[in-house]
Amino acid sequence: MATPLADHTVNFRNFWSMLTPQEQSTLRARGSVNRYGKDTVIVAEGTATSQVTIIRSGWAKGTTIKADRPVLLRLYGPGELVGVSTALTGTAPAETVVVTSYELHAMMLPTRSFADFLRRASNASTALHRMQQWRLEEADRLRTIRDYPTAAQRLAGLLVELCRPENDPIHHVDGTISVPTSGASLSQQDLGSWIGDSRKTVVRALADLRKMELTRGAGLPRHIQITDPDRLRAFAAAADAGGAR
Structure with missing residues (x-):
């Protein structure tokens, strides 16, 4: 049976869309659904978190503080993961993630449960790798843009x-x-x-x-x-x- 990753038009930013129906069902059973209003802080820079967030609808922005000023790092949209670095490495988040849309719907999973899920689901692990690669490529493109004259x-x-x-x-x-x-x-x-x-x-x-x-x-x-x-x-x-x- 072909996985979503076999589709050459797949959106590598959207982790959720790259999962199989069975994987999505597994995460629904493990997670809980939450709704956040605009300006809600989902993740705070330097503060340990025990959950991974999968955005189902809505938008958020990731920022960090440099020279006492907030710097925008990226946007997070539907299907994306927030706080995944903590689940994989145990390190504190290197960014603050704040809801920018009027409302954001998300699925929350304990980090240990999400890490266990990745160990058991090879397609999901590949999807995560593809998403992280996309983020690195996006960061490289934005870094180049900052050098324009x-x-x-x-x-x-x-x-x-x-x-x-x-x-x-x-x-x-x-x-x-x-x-x-x-x-x-x-x-x-x-x-x-x-x-x-x-x-x-x-x-x-x-x-x-x-x-x-x-x-x-x-x-x-x-x-x-x-x-x-x-x-x-x-x-x-x-x-x-x-x-x-």
């Missing part, structure tokens, strides 16, 4: 990243795309910390992209609409190749 190019690179299918962008009938993922509710400060810029710099970069007619919207990240995805990718690719605009 101008703020507009850095923001363009981030928007291109958020357009990836794994991030569930909204595709409109006129060919435009809305980012970031629906319900993530990121602030301009969040976007700035993700690419190493201040909120004021992001505001200016958004204005520059609108002047070039690459985006439109009121300036709030959840309302940014990419008017010409191909031109935006070309603009970001020029920065990646060392070109200036």
